[in-house]
Amino acid sequence: MSVLLRVENLNAGYVQKDQRIIAARDINLEVAQGEFLGLAGESGCGKTTLAYAITGLLERPGEVFSGRVEFNGEDLLSKSPQEMRQIRWKEMSIVMQASMNVLNPVMRVRHQFYDMMRAHLGHNDTQHYDSRVLEMFRMVGIAPEYLDAYPHQLSGGMKQRVVIAMALALRPKLVILDEPTTALDVVIQRSILQQIDKLRRELGFSIIMITHDLSLLVEIADSIAVMYAGSIVERAAAEELYNEPLHPYTYGLMNSFPPLVGRRKRMHGIPGHPPDLSGLGPGCSFAPRCPRVIKGLCEIAAPPLEEVTPNRYAACQLYRDAGSRTTG
Amino acid sequence: MRYFVRRIGFLLFTAWAALTINFILPHMMPGNPAQVMLAKFQGRLSPQALSALTEAFGLNMDKSLFMQYIDYWKRIFTGDFGISLTYYPSRVIDVLAESVPWTIGLVGCATIIAFTLGTLLGIFSAWRRNSALADALVPVALFFNSIPYFWLSLLFLYLFAYYLGWFPLAGGYNIYTMATGFALLPSIIHHGVLPLSTIVITALGGWMLTMRNNMISVRADDYVAFAHAKGLPDREIKYRYAARNAILPSITGFSMSLGFVIGGSLLTEVVFSYPGLGYILYQAVTSLDYPLMQAIFLFISLGVLIANFFTDMIYALLDPRVRDGGV
Amino acid sequence: MRKLSFILSNKKAVVGGCVLLFLVLVAIFAPVIAPYGPNETRFFPSLPPSREHLLGTTSLGQDIFSQVVWGTRLTLTVGLVTGSICAFISTTIGLVAGYFGGWVDEVLSLITNVFLVLPGLPLMIIIAAYITVQSVVPIIVVISITGWAWGARVLRSQMLTLKSRDYVKAAIVAGEPPLRIIFVEILPNMLGLIVANFFGAALYAVLSEAGLEFLGLGNVNAVTWGTILYWAQNNQAMLLGQAQWMVVPGLLIAILGMSFALLNFAVDEMTNPRLRR
Numbered sequence: 045m046s047v048l049l050r051v052e053n054l055n056a057g058y059v060q061k062d063q064r065i066i067a068a069r070d071i072n073l074e075v076a077q078g079e080f081l082g083l084a085g086e087s088g089c090g091k092t093t094l095a096y097a098i099t100g101l102l103e104r105p106g107e108v109f110s111g112r113v114e115f116n117g118e119d120l121l122s123k124s125p126q127e128m129r130q131i132r133w134k135e136m137s138i139v140m141q142a143s144m145n146v147l148n149p150v151m152r153v154r155h156q157f158y159d160m161m162r163a164h165l166g167h168n169d170t171q172h173y174d175s176r177v178l179e180m181f182r183m184v185g186i187a188p189e190y191l192d193a194y195p196h197q198l199s200g201g202m203k204q205r206v207v208i209a210m211a212l213a214l215r216p217k218l219v220i221l222d223e224p225t226t227a228l229d230v231v232i233q234r235s236i237l238q239q240i241d242k243l244r245r246e247l248g249f250s251i252i253m254i255t256h257d258l259s260l261l262v263e264i265a266d267s268i269a270v271m272y273a274g275s276i277v278e279r280a281a282a283e284e285l286y287n288e289p290l291h292p293y294t295y296g297l298m299n300s301f302p303p304l305v306g307r308r309k310r311m312h313g314i315p316g317h318p319p320d321l322s323g324l325g326p327g328c329s330f331a332p333r334c335p336r337v338i339k340g341l342c343e344i345a346a347p348p349l350e351e352v353t354p355n356r357y358a359a360c361q362l363y364r365d366a367g368s369r370t371t372g
Numbered sequence: 373m374r375y376f377v378r379r380i381g382f383l384l385f386t387a388w389a390a391l392t393i394n395f396i397l398p399h400m401m402p403g404n405p406a407q408v409m410l411a412k413f414q415g416r417l418s419p420q421a422l423s424a425l426t427e428a429f430g431l432n433m434d435k436s437l438f439m440q441y442i443d444y445w446k447r448i449f450t451g452d453f454g455i456s457l458t459y460y461p462s463r464v465i466d467v468l469a470e471s472v473p474w475t476i477g478l479v480g481c482a483t484i485i486a487f488t489l490g491t492l493l494g495i496f497s498a499w500r501r502n503s504a505l506a507d508a509l510v511p512v513a514l515f516f517n518s519i520p521y522f523w524l525s526l527l528f529l530y531l532f533a534y535y536l537g538w539f540p541l542a543g544g545y546n547i548y549t550m551a552t553g554f555a556l557l558p559s560i561i562h563h564g565v566l567p568l569s570t571i572v573i574t575a576l577g578g579w580m581l582t583m584r585n586n587m588i589s590v591r592a593d594d595y596v597a598f599a600h601a602k603g604l605p606d607r608e609i610k611y612r613y614a615a616r617n618a619i620l621p622s623i624t625g626f627s628m629s630l631g632f633v634i635g636g637s638l639l640t641e642v643v644f645s646y647p648g649l650g651y652i653l654y655q656a657v658t659s660l661d662y663p664l665m666q667a668i669f670l671f672i673s674l675g676v677l678i679a680n681f682f683t684d685m686i687y688a689l690l691d692p693r694v695r696d697g698g699v
Numbered sequence: 700m701r702k703l704s705f706i707l708s709n710k711k712a713v714v715g716g717c718v719l720l721f722l723v724l725v726a727i728f729a730p731v732i733a734p735y736g737p738n739e740t741r742f743f744p745s746l747p748p749s750r751e752h753l754l755g756t757t758s759l760g761q762d763i764f765s766q767v768v769w770g771t772r773l774t775l776t777v778g779l780v781t782g783s784i785c786a787f788i789s790t791t792i793g794l795v796a797g798y799f800g801g802w803v804d805e806v807l808s809l810i811t812n813v814f815l816v817l818p819g820l821p822l823m824i825i826i827a828a829y830i831t832v833q834s835v836v837p838i839i840v841v842i843s844i845t846g847w848a849w850g851a852r853v854l855r856s857q858m859l860t861l862k863s864r865d866y867v868k869a870a871i872v873a874g875e876p877p878l879r880i881i882f883v884e885i886l887p888n889m890l891g892l893i894v895a896n897f898f899g900a901a902l903y904a905v906l907s908e909a910g911l912e913f914l915g916l917g918n919v920n921a922v923t924w925g926t927i928l929y930w931a932q933n934n935q936a937m938l939l940g941q942a943q944w945m946v947v948p949g950l951l952i953a954i955l956g957m958s959f960a961l962l963n964f965a966v967d968e969m970t971n972p973r974l975r976r
Contacts, residue, residue, distance in 0.1 A: 101601055132603040146598035148613050150620075150691055159612065160602045194692040210602070382812065389813045397825060511711070511957075514964060518902060518956030520909045523928065523949035530937040581964070589971075628815050628849065632903075635820025639910050653821065654914060657828040665825055672821045680816050 048250050049075040054111030056097035065322045067093035069274040075250050082261030083254045085271035086318050091254040095220050099138050100128035134164045136218040137211035147195035154191045180209035201232040221253040258297045262286040270294045273319050273329035279357040290358040292336045383681045390673035395444045454663040458655050464667045474544050475648035479637045482571035490576045494583025495615050513577030521636035525570045525643035539566045542645035567644045575633050582625050586618035620691055627683035631676050715961030726771040735762040737769035737922040754943050758934040763944055766927055773923040777835050777908045782901030784843040789850030790893050797858025798881050811851045819845035827916035842907045850896035857892055861885050891970030898963035902956050909952050924948040
């Protein structure tokens with residue numbers, strides 16, 4: 045499968061009083077065509093900043109400091125806002141956090157679709173729009189009569205489906221889902237995600253799904269990247285990550301929820317809190333909370349993300365051989 | 373529908389309250405206004421006129437308060453507000469009929485212009501926030517918003533009418549012309565420019581600041597961020613998403629401050645001797661013409677209340693949530 | 700200290716505060732600043748500005764500069780006192796209505812809305828015409844009656860928001876008495892809004908006072924900026940070439956009003972996180 049999105053050494057964050065606060069640090073990612081990548085981490089770990097950096101939505105005081113985002117063979121960071129506007133939604137769409145409130149409260153759903161389509165399709169053929177919207181409605185399971193509803197007339201789950209229909213309407217190559225279902229109850233959450241996954245298989249688009257819920261990801265994602273304090277600490281195929289988490293943080297996250305199958309065991313969670321991004325030391329940012337911390341090493345040197353076994357990456361001193369330890 | 377019924381109910385209730393306040397006021401005041409008035413006009417009016425006046429003013433001491441209140445309502449529904457003392461022997465209702473259109477025209481035009489202009493400036497100032505020009509608009513608006521209406525009127529009157537002679541010194545139209553109907557229009561406009569611009573200038577800033585703050589709030593709302601993510605053109609986001617929502621609280625503010633604008637306009641009318649309600653009210657107040665005063669307050673209140681009702685209806689047109697009986 | 704530097708970092712607050720402070724000082728030290736008494740009529744009438752009479756003299760031979768300085772006292776008093784009264788009424792009504800809800804809210808909101816839509820200035824004019832105004836007290840009362848409703852409405856809706864916060868719910872569950880919750884738990888979180896509301900009401904009061912006095916409905920013998928304008932207008936100041944008699948007090952009203960407006964706006968900006976930056 046060919047690579048659709050490649051993120052290289054991306055640094056993005058916020059400028060506060062002339063000080064750079066890096067919320068996403070040295071990010072390297074690849075998403076293949078049709079792949080479902082899960083991005084997991086606690087809130088405030090930089091997931092959303094990363095998503096906004098990729099889609100060109102980071103606004104002042106947010107900023108991309110360095111790195112490269114290659115999408116469909118094109119360098120996105122060198123594009124003008126105008127060009128990004130065209131790419132956004134036609135080529136890649138994003139379902140944002142708090143999607144309960146992303147629909148304009150004073151506009152009928154129909155016209156919110158029209159606005160988006162008019163901006164990207166360059167014509168004003170409402171009949172064509174309608175047939176496309178109704179097709180999307182059918183796909184996400186909404187009755188056609190809701191086309192003329194106002195957002196407040198829809199339930200939370202329906203709003204979410206409308207937003208997803210909107211995200212898929214122009215057949216983008218990549219859909220980014222940022223905590224898409226946190227406001228919904230578990231049953232609806234699951235049914236919506238399964239539907240999206242089914243559509244992905246049918247239509248062949250790629251997904252990056254951002255969530256704090258690792259258990260959800262191991263179930264449906266192809267591969268998973270785990271973020272902690274702005275950096276990716278582990279990357280692996282979902283199944284492998286589930287079977288054998290390498291990074292102690294991933295391990296901790298896995299133990300924060302009960303296993304879906306098999307014997308119930310004691311849950312641990314991770315003691316302590318994620319660090320403040322503005323005051324990171326030189327060492328591994330997880331070291332203060334890490335149960336397997338190597339005293340005298342982890343606090344001093346931050347390990348880079350390295351291939352531990354084929355296609356498995358982790359940023360942890362535990363998996364570094366003696367040679368690279370001294371040079372790194 | 374429920375909203376509509378509620379608003380109608382509120383309109384009727386406030387109208388009742390305003391009319392009742394209007395009735396009670398003279399009774400609550402120290403001394404007896406009727407007596408003061410009678411003393412003042414003794415000898416100038418015929419005895420019939422005087423007794424009609426007492427009756428009309430509802431200060432006939434032989435009747436119980438409640439009966440007077442009933443009479444008061446009867447007179448309102450028959451449009452019988454008595455005889456004006458200032459414009460004796462004109463009936464109050466006729467004096468009003470002549471001045472009401474002037475005020476509606478002046479205040480109506482000024483409010484619409486000020487609201488539109490202020491709102492547009494507010495949109496601009498919020499959208500271009502942190503640019504020098506947009507930010508400079510804020511203190512300027514605050515200043516104009518703090519100028520006393522009548523003082524600006526006076527300055528304009530002396531500068532543009534007296535000193536430069538560009539505009540007439542007083543009145544609503546040229547009273548020496550033979551023209552009638554539409555032929556009067558140029559003269560009316562010529563007389564209206566100065567009073568209108570003072571009201572617009574002093575009222576503009578308030579609308580601008582309200583809209584600016586609303587816009588800034590709305591800009592941070594999720595649907596604006598999402599519209600941006602959807603790749604909509606900036607212009608479309610600005611007007612169809614941000615401004616379209618930001619104007620809703622402005623409209624609520626509009627109905628609330630209407631009373632204030634009218635108050636200011638009354639003073640402007642006084643300065644320009646503009647033949648509207650404000651000028652007449654001033655005449656009535658200085659010559660203790662209580663029947664006329666009472667009727668003017670009644671008309672202004674009703675005018676504001678009705679204007680408010682229409683604003684509420686416009687609000688409902690613009691906000692589907694209100695129509696459905698929500699927020 | 701941090702709060703102070705936070706306030707000082709807002710230019711509008713600093714400018715508004717300085718102007719207000721300056722005028723307060725002028726009011727306090729009026730006897731020192733003003734060269735003559737406000738009602739001394741011993742000068743030659745209608746003098747143009749000069750070294751002896753910075754702003755000239757009135758048609759009655761009073762020193763205009765001294766009048767303006769003395770006038771600061773009453774004008775400021777009316778603004779500040781009325782602002783306080785309005786803020787007090789609107790805080791009480793808004794908080795009580797918002798906190799208790801139900802029929803209490805229905806009744807109080809209805810009253811508030813009625814006062815909101817009743818045209819204030821015409822009502823004041825009528826009331827002022829009935830009573831013979833001998834001091835500024837009736838003016839304060841009349842403006843207060845019509846000026847509190849706006850703030851009450853704003854504070855009520857803020858109360859509704861705060862009431863749903865966890866710490867308030869916790870206090871309710873813990874069985875704290877309502878008045879304690881309102882004034883100890885919630886009120887401190889609304890101070891910004893109340894202060895903003897106070898300045899808004901003070902602005903309204905100053906403008907209304909000027910309007911009433913200009914119409915001759917105040918006590919025309921008291922010395923305020925409004926009555927100075929009244930006499931200036933009645934003596935055709937502008938036509939007689941005494942423009943400063945008219946311009947200065949009006950400009951001062953606008954400047955005082957602007958300092959209130961700046962403070963109102965600044966407090967709003969500081970307490971509403973969305974307006975910051």
